[in-house]
Amino acid sequence: MRVPPAHRLIAGAVLGAALLAALPQSAQAPWSRAVAAVLWIPLWPITAPLSALRDAVRPPQVPYAALPEQLQEALEARDRVQGERDAALLRLREVETELAELTGFRPGRQDGWRPRLASVIARGVGRPAGLFRIDLGASQGVVAGDPVVVGGNRLVGRVAAGGEDARSLVVPLDDARIGRLDAIVAPAPDGAAAARPTVLVQLRAVRDGLLIGELESRDDIRAGDPVLLEDATWPAAARGMRVGTVERVGTLDSNPLRRRIDVRMDVDPARLGRVVVKVSGPGGTP
Amino acid sequence: MRWWIFLPVLAVVMAIDVAFMPALAIGRTSPALWPVLLGFVAMYASRESALLAGLATGALLDAASPGLSVSADGVQQAVPVFGPWMLGCTAGAWAVLELRGLLYRRNTATIAFAALVCAVVAGVAFLAVAGLRSAYADPAPLWGASGAGGALGRLLLGAGYAALLGLVPARGLHATLGAWDFATAGPRFGPGRA
Numbered sequence: 045m046r047v048p049p050a051h052r053l054i055a056g057a058v059l060g061a062a063l064l065a066a067l068p069q070s071a072q073a074p075w076s077r078a079v080a081a082v083l084w085i086p087l088w089p090i091t092a093p094l095s096a097l098r099d100a101v102r103p104p105q106v107p108y109a110a111l112p113e114q115l116q117e118a119l120e121a122r123d124r125v126q127g128e129r130d131a132a133l134l135r136l137r138e139v140e141t142e143l144a145e146l147t148g149f150r151p152g153r154q155d156g157w158r159p160r161l162a163s164v165i166a167r168g169v170g171r172p173a174g175l176f177r178i179d180l181g182a183s184q185g186v187v188a189g190d191p192v193v194v195g196g197n198r199l200v201g202r203v204a205a206g207g208e209d210a211r212s213l214v215v216p217l218d219d220a221r222i223g224r225l226d227a228i229v230a231p232a233p234d235g236a237a238a239a240r241p242t243v244l245v246q247l248r249a250v251r252d253g254l255l256i257g258e259l260e261s262r263d264d265i266r267a268g269d270p271v272l273l274e275d276a277t278w279p280a281a282a283r284g285m286r287v288g289t290v291e292r293v294g295t296l297d298s299n300p301l302r303r304r305i306d307v308r309m310d311v312d313p314a315r316l317g318r319v320v321v322k323v324s325g326p327g328g329t330p
Numbered sequence: 331m332r333w334w335i336f337l338p339v340l341a342v343v344m345a346i347d348v349a350f351m352p353a354l355a356i357g358r359t360s361p362a363l364w365p366v367l368l369g370f371v372a373m374y375a376s377r378e379s380a381l382l383a384g385l386a387t388g389a390l391l392d393a394a395s396p397g398l399s400v401s402a403d404g405v406q407q408a409v410p411v412f413g414p415w416m417l418g419c420t421a422g423a424w425a426v427l428e429l430r431g432l433l434y435r436r437n438t439a440t441i442a443f444a445a446l447v448c449a450v451v452a453g454v455a456f457l458a459v460a461g462l463r464s465a466y467a468d469p470a471p472l473w474g475a476s477g478a479g480g481a482l483g484r485l486l487l488g489a490g491y492a493a494l495l496g497l498v499p500a501r502g503l504h505a506t507l508g509a510w511d512f513a514t515a516g517p518r519f520g521p522g523r524a
């Protein structure tokens with residue numbers, strides 16, 4: 045029996061797809077980025093007006109959206125300063141620890157960064173997770189690992205490697221692939237009561253906008269306490285930025301000496317139209 | 331099927347899916363138009379054209395949502411992984427091909443149903459391939475956050491939403507049936523070559 049050429053073509057193409065699907069990422073990485081870029085080159089010009097239309101149809105989530113513009117800007121500036129202050133306090137604590145341990149001279153941190161406004165031009169399609177693409181890339185100084193924030197100090201995620209000259213991919217905090225995050229719970233001041241100490245906690249993403257962590261039962265943490273990033277594997281510009289707010293403190297059946305906290309992100313990464321990248325790379329054109 | 335019509339339409343549909351469709355999201359469930367287009371093509375095109383259209387759609391989907399790997403120095407790298415959606419969309423198109431003999435064609439609701447079948451089968455096949463890959467090839471499953479059950483639930487919700495929303499573009503696609511030159515659309519709609 046002779047197999048028609050068209051059937052052979054289909055069988056070969058499906059077999060090729062199956063082989064590709066079986067290849068590990070390391071085997072695809074050398075060429076798949078170039079192929080994906082070529083496939084999407086004709087589509088990028090269409091996505092820009094469609095993104096603008098999306099934002100017009102459904103305005104993106106902006107902190108303090110209901111307030112007048114001037115007040116909104118003032119509050120964002122306040123949050124930015126608050127974020128810088130939190131970061132400075134964390135660095136101060138680190139320096140104090142180093143001095144106390146007399147580990148020797150360390151050069152000062154070079155954590156200069158420049159804010160760059162970016163638009164969200166595309167979201168992942170076909171997969172539930174929410175990597176999204178922004179219109180800033182290596183040519184604007186964006187490098188892998190740069191933190192992405194909104195509203196001054198609310199951390200959204202970080203830039204992944206493998207972007208293009210004028211576009212980058214952002215991994216949001218609530219994508220499990222971002223890995224575990226070291227953070228501190230900085231208790232909100234509650235009037236006359238004595239200040240509560242900060243608590244270190246390791247967080248991992250579980251689902252949309254929700255991260256969970258464990259802490260010891262004696263730690264005094266309450267719902268509403270802000271959670272700040274304090275992770276040495278992130279760039280200095282990300283440290284002290286707000287990861288979210290403690291939503292719930294619950295028991296941990298598997299270990300009565302520890303408790304579980306649920307941390308809700310302050311912003312929904314799926315509803316963002318504009319973000320700020322804290323660009324740390326050298327050079328870059330505006 | 332006229333490929334010079336299908337490929338530009340596919341490009342526009344994918345651009346709409348990544349850039350505009352989040353505006354219509356309910357919670358985190360965004361609808362997509364690619365199942366509607368692929369379901370429509372699989373309803374009328376020849377078997378070979380429908381399966382190749384599935385591969386082309388899957389290639390663009392794979393290119394649109396890269397996986398993540400971690401380099402030796404701890405930097406997360408976005409790496410497009412070709413294959414899982416290519417197989418998934420081919421499976422989706424095949425499912426519609428098998429069903430189309432039982433369906434009443436030239437009906438808008440039929441295209442929406444075909445889109446539902448296509449999206450569900452493609453999603454399940456994608457999850458199966460991604461699950462197999464996560465056992466040996468990927469540092470984290472390609473579906474990202476949440477477990478496989480959550481990912482499946484979201485894909486099914488997205489498929490239902492896409493089918494519901496697909497009632498509108500399906501009407502427009504039907505109006506252009508003659509231009510596509512489908513193999514099985516009958517003499518009323520064109521010569522029917524491929």
